[in-house]
Amino acid sequence: MNLILLFEADFSAPATGAAGGRVCLEGRRASYIASVHRAQPGDRLQVGLVGGRIGEGEVVSVAGDRVELDVQLDREPPAPLPLTLVLALPRPLVLKRVLIAATSLGCKRIYLIQSRRVERSFWNSKVLRGDALDEPLILGLEQAVDTVMPRVELRTRFKPFVEDELPGLIAGGQAFVAHPEADAPCPRDVKEPTTLVVGPEGGFVPYEIEKLEAAGCRGVGLGERILRVETALAVLLARMF
Amino acid sequence: MNLILLFEADFSAPATGAAGGRVCLEGRRASYIASVHRAQPGDRLQVGLVGGRIGEGEVVSVAGDRVELDVQLDREPPAPLPLTLVLALPRPLVLKRVLIAATSLGCKRIYLIQSRRVERSFWNSKVLRGDALDEPLILGLEQAVDTVMPRVELRTRFKPFVEDELPGLIAGGQAFVAHPEADAPCPRDVKEPTTLVVGPEGGFVPYEIEKLEAAGCRGVGLGERILRVETALAVLLARMF
Known part of the structure; x- marks a missing residue:
């Protein structure tokens, strides 16, 4: 603290x-x-x-x-990242760590979304219930010496989110989807508003990658190593901003 | 896995x-x-x-x-980072997470050292006993799809390590100490062998920073936000390599 x-x-x-x-x-x-x-x-x-x-x-x-x-x-508190983070809902145990890390790194807008490799039961996690969701956000702010709570939105259906909502979030900025098979390296020193989509353990399925690319996201890779979500997130944000 | x-x-x-x-x-x-x-x-x-x-x-x-x-x-397994990581021994709960993260990121040489703000009792952690230390390293390799175990060395005295051993580790490369008060930003795209020293929660005390600088380490900061050790480590390595 x-x-x-x-x-x-x-x-x-x-x-x-x-x-x-x-x-x-x-x-x-x-x-x-x-x-x-x-x-x-x-x-x-x-x-x-x-x-x-x-x-x-x-x-x-x-x-x-x-x-x-x-x-x-x-x-004033430190500047926020010019970022909208879209994250396939992690397992309950991992979710808390990821939210603390994302908050401490300066994310202010987080969408947790369904994807093929997200078990439906994860949506029943206690971490998502009512005020419990504030707890990891508060821990992240206390860690990073920040005061501005991130806004966390839950989207339990992949297709309506990606087709109807994501293009509006991306408008006026650029968007990336991180997945292991992408060849393009992570962009560096990004200044403009950015949307970053991060998949579940095991990655997005090809259909989901197609949908995300159709919505305007470019694939970026992280090299050969497969990292835990919270580690991958820190690496991506450190390179981008 | x-x-x-x-x-x-x-x-x-x-x-x-x-x-x-x-x-x-x-x-x-x-x-x-x-x-x-x-x-x-x-x-x-x-x-x-x-x-x-x-x-x-x-x-x-x-x-x-x-x-x-x-x-x-x-x-062949993925290339290792050209890095020697020197880390003030974290709390037992944090140590395991940090070792998994460091291993998954490709660290192959890790020194865990004493420092003023490291509680002596941390050295009694079960994680450090015998084969137990291999466990987070194995988890890190299984995560990152790597096979080369990091070598972990324990140094329970700060001064002899920094005065007698550290200069030899640094020789022929460059060295940095990450601490919140340093003004210099983290270097990017480092190619040469590098030693990175990371302090405990609360940071190194001024005497320790002096000693580390005398041994050849340059201070680097991470900006305003104070990050958990494992998050800071991922950010530093993502920027450097």
Whole structure:
């Protein structure tokens, strides 16, 4: 937790925390401050308001599972990537790691989609239910010292998404689909808005690649090695941006 | 498991398996072939001999927890990275993930070292004990379709390693230390032998950075975002190679 992520509801005064104020934390964040940071009154911690600015919180009190901070928010969060990430839904165990990694790398718009090699049961994952989906996103922001939550959209049907929605997402930018058989190397130093589509373990089936190419995606490869989704994602984004 | 990694001892005939032969598998690999691949006699699976060539294994029989394959090894594994990776020992939970990622990315020489922010207790991790250390390396090779095991060295004292051993490792190539405060961006498209030093969570302390710079390492940064070690490693290697 390189940043303590704050929410409007944490602020007691003033009621809106855009520039700072007094916050009172309980639960996970308070335990972390007390037991990992071992914070004492007067210590200063890096904090940020969700969707807003970053700054410092001075510890006012630490009592049991309750921590009070005086917060000053004085700088903008890091720039987001100019990216829309479209990801075949990974296995539940992998999904959480991938969302943390994608968020920490600066992805702000993530579509999780069905594909032939995605087991239907993956859509029942607890990670996708209600507020649970926020958890890996918050962990990613806390890791990377960022405040802007990614927007995650779920699309449980491949064809309507790729035919009807994807062309609109790509419009005005460029789009790539990463798959092992593609010959073209990953582009470097991309500046314009980009859509990146990443397949499931085992890759997209040929029909899906055709559909994605018809929607405007160019195939890019990563060389001989087959990487875990979260590793491949870090490699692709590091090369592209 | 994109490749079934074979060992000399798996071969029944001929006794040396450099070009192929008959192998008999039990345990983890056999269960995987039977229950995940759901392999039947005649199916062909990607295999490789540890330290040797890659090829195909044709399933001869699947019986309970025992699988026989007829193996032909006909091509070389992917090229290794021209890299020596020096890594402050991560927490046990993180260590395994980092070793899998580093191996899958093609690292062949890894030094795990002590540093001020590495808790001494991390050296007692089960992952470091005897053959246990091979497990994440094997998983990394199976993931990336590679056969060459990385050599992992443990160095429990920072100063003797950096003063006496590191300059010899760097000799004839270039060396970098990744840390958040460095201004220089990560170099791209490196061709020569390279040593990359990556710090612990929280980074190296200033004294350690001085020592590493004195040994010939140049600081490189990764931008504003603080990444998990395994994500940072993938980003660094993707940019460098």
